[in-house]
Amino acid sequence: MPDASDNPSLMNARGLMAARGLRPKKRYGQNFLIDGRVLDKIITAAGADRDTLAIEIGPGLGALTQALARVAGRVAAVEIDAGLAELLEDNLRGCGNVDIIRADALEFDFEALIRAYKSDGLIRKVIAAANLPYYAATPITMRLIQKRGLIASVTVMLQKEVAGRFAAAPNTKDYGALSVMARYFARPAVVANVPRNCFFPRPDVDSAVVRFELFARPPVHVGDERAFFAFVKAAFATRRKTLANCLAVARIPGLGVIGRGEAEEHLARLGHDPRARGETLSMEEFAALYGGLEARGQR
Numbered sequence: 001m002p003d004a005s006d007n008p009s010l011m012n013a014r015g016l017m018a019a020r021g022l023r024p025k026k027r028y029g030q031n032f033l034i035d036g037r038v039l040d041k042i043i044t045a046a047g048a049d050r051d052t053l054a055i056e057i058g059p060g061l062g063a064l065t066q067a068l069a070r071v072a073g074r075v076a077a078v079e080i081d082a083g084l085a086e087l088l089e090d091n092l093r094g095c096g097n098v099d100i101i102r103a104d105a106l107e108f109d110f111e112a113l114i115r116a117y118k119s120d121g122l123i124r125k126v127i128a129a130a131n132l133p134y135y136a137a138t139p140i141t142m143r144l145i146q147k148r149g150l151i152a153s154v155t156v157m158l159q160k161e162v163a164g165r166f167a168a169a170p171n172t173k174d175y176g177a178l179s180v181m182a183r184y185f186a187r188p189a190v191v192a193n194v195p196r197n198c199f200f201p202r203p204d205v206d207s208a209v210v211r212f213e214l215f216a217r218p219p220v221h222v223g224d225e226r227a228f229f230a231f232v233k234a235a236f237a238t239r240r241k242t243l244a245n246c247l248a249v250a251r252i253p254g255l256g257v258i259g260r261g262e263a264e265e266h267l268a269r270l271g272h273d274p275r276a277r278g279e280t281l282s283m284e285e286f287a288a289l290y291g292g293l294e295a296r297g298q299r
Contacts, residue, residue, distance in 0.1 A: 009034035013200045029133025032060045035198035045191045045211045046155040048072035051124035053117045057105045069095045080104050131157040145185040145212050154212040163208035175279045177236045183283040186212035220287035227254040235278035242275045266292045
């Protein structure tokens with residue numbers, strides 16, 4: 001880890017916490033970003049302007065919060081740590097467009113928050129940007145990207161391995177259920193790789209920034225979304241098995257029992273190798289396969 005004497009951002013982070021008697025909490029996954037170049041990349045990718053509400057999750061010591069406040073019309077920063085929330089309220093008192101909200105992002109009502117800000121007519125667009133704690137990064141990201149019609153884009157720092165799964169394309173080693181579900185809600189892209197020495201305290205893994213451009217409406221029709229996601233998860237339950245074999249042992253709501261032969265028949269009808277594995281199908285192809293199996297169950 002770099003020494004505080006040659007990294008002003010690191011020295012400032014340590015000083016801010018020491019002045020309050022605070023220390024990074026492992027249970028909240030607190031690793032604070034101390035590299036201004038990475039902050040700039042997040043801000044550029046987020047694309048906020050003066051008509052924008054920027055929602056930040058886990059503002060920590062406020063580095064990203066202040067950067068967002070300079071470009072966005074309003075910033076709503078959701079912080080679970082009471083000590084950090086108090087620090088932010090004091091240190092950002094001069095930022096008239098920042099609101100610190102003490103809440104757990106895994107349970108917080110983002111839709112009510114957005115409606116409240118939009119009611120004054122000053123907010124045209126909503127984006128989310130965050131350096132997410134590793135332990136909750138996937139569920140928080142999924143909560144945010146499902147807010148179609150409310151949030152335009154989500155730009156988040158994730159563990160590099162998780163970022164790779166979100167943004168992976170078919171026929172790659174990282175492609176899986178998370179990749180398919182992400183593409184149902186958004187267009188994901190890795191916009192920056194971030195080494196571990198850009199954080200205080202230094203984590204054991206590298207990170208990456210992923211931008212999700214949310215679709216206003218689903219790119220495909222699947223009927224029951226929950227059943228479709230259960231279908232996708234079942235398709236990747238055992239990666240060494242064929243897709244048909246994975247589905248044959250699954251119990252998916254609305255589809256009933258899917259025989260291996262039946263799954264292979266539907267794959268062949270769509271122009272796929274009957275013994276294809278899940279990682280070879282795109283999100284659109286999964287939707288087509290699901291639709292065929294769903295229709296047969298309704299006959």
